Amino acid sequence: MSSSRQESLIDRCKHHGLRITGQRRVILEVLDASDDHPDVEELHRRVSAIEPGVNIATVYRTMNKLAEQGLIERHQFDDGRLRYEPAPEEHHDHFINVETGEVIEFRSDEIEDLQEEIARKYGFEIVSHKLELYVRRRKGH
Amino acid sequence: MSSSRQESLIDRCKHHGLRITGQRRVILEVLDASDDHPDVEELHRRVSAIEPGVNIATVYRTMNKLAEQGLIERHQFDDGRLRYEPAPEEHHDHFINVETGEVIEFRSDEIEDLQEEIARKYGFEIVSHKLELYVRRRKGH
DNA sequence: ATTGCAAGTGCAATGCATTCGCATTTATAA
DNA sequence: TTATAAATGCGAATGCATTGCACTTGCAAT
Ligand SMILES: [Mn+2]
Ligand SMILES: [Mn+2]
Ligand SMILES: [Zn+2]
Ligand SMILES: [Zn+2]
Numbered sequence: 166m167s168s169s170r171q172e173s174l175i176d177r178c179k180h181h182g183l184r185i186t187g188q189r190r191v192i193l194e195v196l197d198a199s200d201d202h203p204d205v206e207e208l209h210r211r212v213s214a215i216e217p218g219v220n221i222a223t224v225y226r227t228m229n230k231l232a233e234q235g236l237i238e239r240h241q242f243d244d245g246r247l248r249y250e251p252a253p254e255e256h257h258d259h260f261i262n263v264e265t266g267e268v269i270e271f272r273s274d275e276i277e278d279l280q281e282e283i284a285r286k287y288g289f290e291i292v293s294h295k296l297e298l299y300v301r302r303r304k305g306h
Numbered sequence: 307m308s309s310s311r312q313e314s315l316i317d318r319c320k321h322h323g324l325r326i327t328g329q330r331r332v333i334l335e336v337l338d339a340s341d342d343h344p345d346v347e348e349l350h351r352r353v354s355a356i357e358p359g360v361n362i363a364t365v366y367r368t369m370n371k372l373a374e375q376g377l378i379e380r381h382q383f384d385d386g387r388l389r390y391e392p393a394p395e396e397h398h399d400h401f402i403n404v405e406t407g408e409v410i411e412f413r414s415d416e417i418e419d420l421q422e423e424i425a426r427k428y429g430f431e432i433v434s435h436k437l438e439l440y441v442r443r444r445k446g447h
Numbered sequence: 448a449t450t451g452c453a454a455g456t457g458c459a460a461t462g463c464a465t466t467c468g469c470a471t472t473t474a475t476a477a
Numbered sequence: 478t479t480a481t482a483a484a485t486g487c488g489a490a491t492g493c494a495t496t497g498c499a500c501t502t503g504c505a506a507t
Contacts, residue, residue: 364456
């Protein structure tokens with residue numbers, strides 16, 4: 166999740182030559198404050214609570230622009246919608262609790278290494294990957 | 307991929323109480339003959355080559371029905387379209403060659419085991435999972 | 448073989464998330 | 478301050494998938 170990032174999204178946008186408009190300022194603020202994986206509609210809801218009048222198309226366009234620049238990550242879990250989070254400092258994968266919809270992050274160096282190993286075995290190099298574990302709470306303990 | 311399955315999809319449909327219509331017969335035949343991961347449009351193209359006049363809505367409905375019954379698996383890779391393959395006898399995951407779009411199957415017991423282990427560590431049990439490795443051919447060797 | 452009816456189909460309409468065209472506004476560099 | 482490319486608002490369009498409805502058909506029971 167968001168945790169503490171060294172640089173704000175606004176600063177990172179400036180460094181990438183993106184203009185900081187009033188709308189973007191709010192969108193970036195919302196993104197920075199999020200520690201979950203909101204979709205565009207939810208982002209728009211949060212933005213509108215701070216500054217009404219921002220069009221949802223602007224949120225869509227901003228997310229695309231940010232993703233292009235690698236400033237955010239885009240996910241598509243099983244509900245089919247695009248969800249976003251600020252680009253994490255260190256890669257992680259996700260549990261999705263099928264009963265609550267909650268998304269939990271985890272990291273396994275062993276799995277990451279095995280992925281590289283098996284790709285190499287097949288003569289591939291990994292460009293990116295997606296690992297999603299759809300889970301439920303274990304009963305008893 | 308399809309490899310040799312013990313029972314044809316048509317037989318499995320009968321056992322599941324699904325009616326075998328002319329359209330379904332062709333759709334199932336196409337599925338059984340596929341050793342890739344076609345989307346609905348591609349399936350419809352292949353079906354139409356054998357028997358023109360089958361409506362694409364029928365293909366959509368048939369795929370949903372088959373998936374409900376667990377007779378096929380549904381995937382959504384990064385292009386966002388739903389793709390299908392006959393339910394494999396043994397679980398596998400996928401490489402997606404980002405340069406060609408080709409989908410290659412693999413299986414890693416080590417990774418499967420590690421997934422279970424890390425889920426357990428978090429107090430979860432895995433309901434299903436998705437592992438997709440987006441790759442390119444390694445240059446030199 | 449015939450019949451009854453739930454299941455399946457064709458077709459067009461609809462839903463839903465996302466993108467796009469275009470006129471207008473605005474951030475930023477000069 | 479000004480010029481201009483970038484960004485925005487808004488509605489229309491897009492792409493993929495689902496659905497309502499009238500019609501057809503597989504198939505189990507007779
Ligand atoms: Mn995350
Ligand atoms: Mn497969
Ligand atoms: Zn990972
Ligand atoms: Zn797997």
